[in-house]
Amino acid sequence: MVGRLVDWVATQRDSIWVHWVQSNYLKGQEWMDYKPSTNSSWVWRRIYTVKEEMRAGYVNGQWGVQPEGFTPAGCYDWFKETRPRVQWFKAVWNGWVLTKHQFLGWLIAHKALNTAARLDSFGLDIEDICYLCGLATETIEHLLCECLYRRGIISELNTQIRWNLPTRDVLDWCMQRKGTAPQKGLQIALMLGTLYQVWHQRNKSRNENLLIQPESVAGIIMEEMRSRVRGRDRATMTIAERDWLKRMRLVE
Structure with a gap:
C-alpha cells in the first residue's frame, strides 16, 4: 500500500x-x-x-x-x-502451534520483542534487569536462552516428558526437528509454547509483581499441549505416532 x-x-x-x-x-x-x-x-x-x-x-x-x-x-x-523465503518460516508458521505462540515466534525471529534492554535503547527510563531472575540485563538472548527461571521450566519439562529440550538457539532447534509431521509439529509447538509462557510470566512479574514457580508453568505448558492434541484428528495418525504421544505424556 x-x-x-x-x-x-x-x-x-x-x-x-x-x-x-x-x-x-x-x-x-x-x-x-x-x-x-x-x-x-x-x-x-x-x-x-x-x-x-x-x-x-x-x-x-x-x-x-x-x-x-x-x-x-x-x-x-x-x-x-x-525475496527468498526466510529460514524460520516452517518453525513459526506451523499448523500445530497456537496462533498466539506463532505471533511470539514471529517477534522473536525479527528480534522485535520489547525486552527491558530494547526499551532502554529507545531512551525510556526503565530498569533493564531481567524481571524473572534479576541476575542479568534482559535481552532476548538472556530471556529465552540463559535466564535461570527459563532453564527451570525447561528442566521440569524434561523431567515430565523425558526429553532433552534445548537451552540455546531455540528457532534453529525448531528448524532442525526430525520425524513425521505430527512429531515435528508438536516438538515445535512445545518449544514455542514454552517461550510464550516465559514471556507471559515475565510480563506478570513486571506488571503485577507476581511470579509463579517454574514447576507450575511447566504444568500449564503441558496442559496446553494436551489440549492441542485433543483438538487434532488422531485417527489419521499412525500407531507409532500415537505411541510417541503416550511416551511424551501428551495423551492418556
Whole structure:
C-alpha cells in the first residue's frame, strides 16, 4: 500500500499530495535518484525506503512488472517472487502451534520483542534487569536462552516428558526437528509454547509483581499441549505416532 504512494510520485499523478511532494521534497529532482534529508519525517523516510525496495521494478520511470500498471496485489506478488523465503518460516508458521505462540515466534525471529534492554535503547527510563531472575540485563538472548527461571521450566519439562529440550538457539532447534509431521509439529509447538509462557510470566512479574514457580508453568505448558492434541484428528495418525504421544505424556 505504501508502494502505491511511491508509484503516484513516479508517474506524477495529478493529485494535491503529489504536487505538494514535488514542491516541498523533490524540488525538481528525479524521484528515483532522490534521497531524503536526515531531518525528514519518519513517514516520508519510510516511503523512500519502499521506493528503494521497488526500484528494480521500474523501467524508464514506469512500473514494468504489470502490463496494466501498478496494483498493490501485483506488487505484493512481485516481492514474494524476488525475496527468498526466510529460514524460520516452517518453525513459526506451523499448523500445530497456537496462533498466539506463532505471533511470539514471529517477534522473536525479527528480534522485535520489547525486552527491558530494547526499551532502554529507545531512551525510556526503565530498569533493564531481567524481571524473572534479576541476575542479568534482559535481552532476548538472556530471556529465552540463559535466564535461570527459563532453564527451570525447561528442566521440569524434561523431567515430565523425558526429553532433552534445548537451552540455546531455540528457532534453529525448531528448524532442525526430525520425524513425521505430527512429531515435528508438536516438538515445535512445545518449544514455542514454552517461550510464550516465559514471556507471559515475565510480563506478570513486571506488571503485577507476581511470579509463579517454574514447576507450575511447566504444568500449564503441558496442559496446553494436551489440549492441542485433543483438538487434532488422531485417527489419521499412525500407531507409532500415537505411541510417541503416550511416551511424551501428551495423551492418556
